[in-house]
Amino acid sequence: MDYRATSATVEQTREWGKQLGACLRGGDVVALIGDLGAGKTAFAQGVGKSLGVTSHMTSPTFTFQQEYSGQLSGTGTGTKVRLIHMDLYRLQRPEEVEVIGVEDAFEEDVVCLIEWPKIAEDYLPEIRLEVEILGSGESLREIIFRPRGPEWEQRIVDLNI
Numbered sequence: 001m002d003y004r005a006t007s008a009t010v011e012q013t014r015e016w017g018k019q020l021g022a023c024l025r026g027g028d029v030v031a032l033i034g035d036l037g038a039g040k041t042a043f044a045q046g047v048g049k050s051l052g053v054t055s056h057m058t059s060p061t062f063t064f065q066q067e068y069s070g071q072l073s074g075t076g077t078g079t080k081v082r083l084i085h086m087d088l089y090r091l092q093r094p095e096e097v098e099v100i101g102v103e104d105a106f107e108e109d110v111v112c113l114i115e116w117p118k119i120a121e122d123y124l125p126e127i128r129l130e131v132e133i134l135g136s137g138e139s140l141r142e143i144i145f146r147p148r149g150p151e152w153e154q155r156i157v158d159l160n161i
């Protein structure tokens with residue numbers, strides 16, 4: 001089932017990311033889907049905030065991925081995790097997914113956020129959360145949470161969207 005939220009401002013989109021962040025655990029993979037300027041990075045910044053990341057998070061378009069240290073704020077509060085934020089926009093062929101080591105991020109101590117995940121879809125864990133953001137410019141955003149796997153389903157239900 002899909003869970004739909006709306007966001008009128010960039011701050012609200014960050015807030016949704018922050019709310020999701022509070023239920024994240026090590027090993028989680030979240031695919032962030034949406035057009036250029038939809039708000040994927042803004043959402044990722046909110047996740048970072050809930051994990052205690054203090055440095056400013058930008059889209060790692062040229063470096064493909066950026067790692068931050070954080071700690072869980074929900075279940076297992078205080079447990080250290082690495083937040084790996086990827087942006088695969090500039091990848092052109094699925095083989096490049098292996099070259100840049102996307103799969104190395106699917107570890108128990110990592111929360112992994114992936115912008116432009118489509119090119120890597122054959123490599124992504126089946127159990128994951130997809131978050132799609134519709135809208136651009138200054139228009140209202142629709143944020144769709146799509147749990148992939150029953151465990152995610154329960155966690156999204158608990159978000160009370």
Ligand SMILES: Nc1ncnc2c1ncn2[C@@H]1O[C@H](COP(=O)(O)OP(=O)(O)OP(=O)(O)O)[C@@H](O)[C@H]1O
Nearest residue numbers: 007008009010013036037038039040041042059141
């Ligand atoms: N409701 C909203 N939610 C998110 N961003 C919004 C909203 N309203 C306006 N914006 C603006 O839209 C832009 C979203 O940029 P952001 O970098 O987060 O997009 P993105 O999806 O990561 O794009 P890209 O694919 O280029 O990485 C920001 O400039 C932000 O201020």
Ligand SMILES: [Mg+2]
Nearest residue numbers: 040041059115
């Ligand atoms: Mg981005």
